[in-house]
Amino acid sequence: MRNRSESEKEFSRLLIRWYESNKRSLPWRATRDPYKIWVSEVMLQQTTVQTVIPYYEKWIVLFPDLQAFSRAPLQKVLKTWQGLGYYQRAKNMHKAAKIITSRFEGNFPTDYEELISLPGFGPYTTAAVLSITSDQPYPAIDANVRRVLLRLKSLKKEADPNQDGELLRFLSPLLPQKKIGTFNQAMMELGALVCRPKNPRCLLCPVSPFCQAYQDGEQEIIPTPKKNVTKKIEAVLAIIEKNGRYLIQKRPSTGLMADLWEFPGGKKQTGESLEAALRREIREELGVDVERAERLTVVRHAYTQFKVTLYAYACRLTKFPLAEKKHRRWVSLKNLRRYPFPSGSAKIVEFLENR
Ligand code: SF4
Numbered sequence: 001m002r003n004r005s006e007s008e009k010e011f012s013r014l015l016i017r018w019y020e021s022n023k024r025s026l027p028w029r030a031t032r033d034p035y036k037i038w039v040s041e042v043m044l045q046q047t048t049v050q051t052v053i054p055y056y057e058k059w060i061v062l063f064p065d066l067q068a069f070s071r072a073p074l075q076k077v078l079k080t081w082q083g084l085g086y087y088q089r090a091k092n093m094h095k096a097a098k099i100i101t102s103r104f105e106g107n108f109p110t111d112y113e114e115l116i117s118l119p120g121f122g123p124y125t126t127a128a129v130l131s132i133t134s135d136q137p138y139p140a141i142d143a144n145v146r147r148v149l150l151r152l153k154s155l156k157k158e159a160d161p162n163q164d165g166e167l168l169r170f171l172s173p174l175l176p177q178k179k180i181g182t183f184n185q186a187m188m189e190l191g192a193l194v195c196r197p198k199n200p201r202c203l204l205c206p207v208s209p210f211c212q213a214y215q216d217g218e219q220e221i222i223p224t225p226k227k228n229v230t231k232k233i234e235a236v237l238a239i240i241e242k243n244g245r246y247l248i249q250k251r252p253s254t255g256l257m258a259d260l261w262e263f264p265g266g267k268k269q270t271g272e273s274l275e276a277a278l279r280r281e282i283r284e285e286l287g288v289d290v291e292r293a294e295r296l297t298v299v300r301h302a303y304t305q306f307k308v309t310l311y312a313y314a315c316r317l318t319k320f321p322l323a324e325k326k327h328r329r330w331v332s333l334k335n336l337r338r339y340p341f342p343s344g345s346a347k348i349v350e351f352l353e354n355r
Contacts, residue, residue: 004173011210012176012183018206019186022193024049027056029185034108034133035066041128042089042120046143046304049192055084067106070097078259078340085304085343087257092120110134123164132181139171140184144191150223151195154212159223195219231306236278237265237348238315239296245330246352247321248339249285261339263312263348274311286321297351301344310344312351 023029026049028040039059043052062080063069069077074094081090096118100108109115110133116126127138141149146159149167157163176183194201202214213219240247240263248261264285268277279290293313300309323330331339336349 007210008173009176011174011207014206015186015190016176016179016182019182019189023185023189024193027053027060032133034110034129035069036060037132038108038125038129039093041125041132042093043084044142045089045124046086047084051084055081066097066100066108069094070101074259075338075340079338082260082340082346083343087260087340089120091259095119096121108133110136112136112138128184131184135178135180137175137180139168139175140188141167141171142188142191144189144195145171145184145187147197147223148187148191148195151200151213151219152207152211154216154218154222156218156222157224158226230302233306233308234268234274235266235308235310236268236274236281237263237310237312237345238278238282238290238293239263239312239348239352240315240317240320242320242330245332246336247323247328248331248336249328250326257342259340260342260345262341262345278311278313278315282315282317286317288321289318290315291318292316296355297348299344299347299351301342301347303343308344310348312348 026040028036031037040052040056043055043059059080062076063072072094074091077090077094078087081087084090099118100106104114109118110130112126112130115121115130116123121129124140124142127140128142130136131138131140141161141164143159146161146164146167149155149171150157150159153167153170155166171187174183190205190207194205198220200219202208202211202219205211205214208214211219213222238247246263248263251257251260251262253259264282265278266281266285268274272280275293278293282288282290293315296312296314298309298311300307302308321328333352336352341349
């Protein structure tokens with residue numbers, strides 16, 4: 001490893017000094033327990049700190065340590081995660097916790113190769129956990145750090161994780177000899193508080209003398225905005241009630257929102273009316289016909305990858321479909337709350353509770 005230049009040393013010194021007097025007091029910052037740091041890091045991916053705090057606090061009460069988490073039923077894990085999105089992350093955490101408990105006898109791996117081999121551990125999470133908990137020399141690039149680095153280097157491109165290699169080559173020599181976890185957290189905090197996506201506060205920035213975008217007056221146009229076309233989906237849902245119980249079913253174990261529960265129904269096809277889509281979906285899914293359908297409510301929800309409009313209908317069917325213990329259940333209104341639903345469907349549950 002080459003020696004760090006004086007300017008690289010000065011960069012990390014100024015950054016850490018700023019962090020130590022400006023960092024927010026966050027629940028996961030009071031610990032170096034790798035399990036808790038891991039939970040916080042996974043939750044924080046693509047979610048704001050303010051959203052994560054109540055989730056994290058509830059999680060630590062329900063699953064205070066790795067053993068408790070690995071023993072918890074997956075349904076309880078998904079329910080606790082409900083609303084954070086990216087449910088695969090919670091499932092991967094659960095799988096990884098079981099592996100750590102069995103293969104590593106409950107000891108959180110401290111070796112990079114061992115840790116990154118576990119489900120859900122990519123370069124970012126592995127580097128963040130190892131640097132924050134045991135100061136291991138791995139630079140961590142999350143969305144905030146990516147934006148800071150693009151601006152420091154004045155790279156006019158999209159913030160694309162697939163191109164982190166170039167940023168890592170720039171970031172690695174900036175890492176100090178000690179306090180590597182602090183440095184990584186300071187970079188993240190700088191992105192969150194100062195080098196914000198819009199209106200970066202360059203006048204308050206401790207590393208502005210090192211920032212090419214600032215010197216060029218181009219910080220506002222970096223990174224280049226993504227050309228995102230958000231997909232819009234319309235879906236119909238059947239609210240089927242029998243003696244005060246509602247029919248719900250479990251999504252497949254792979255793919256989008258795997259293992260979550262939902263009301264029967266599905267996507268409306270192009271050119272199809274809502275009612276026709278409802279009849280087709282119910283026939284396909286439950287093998288019965290809709291006798292009568294009455295619109296109950298419409299909810300909208302924006303997921304990261306798409307926006308959905310859900311049309312919920314109270315349905316009377318030609319006959320009641322049979323429940324299957326594993327994948328299809330009749331559940332009382334009170335107990336619906338215990339099932340993990342995608343956020344859009346959770347709004348329908350809320351509607352049913354409040355009507
Ligand atoms: Fe970001 Fe401005 Fe600091 Fe550059 S000077 S790193 S653009 S806050």
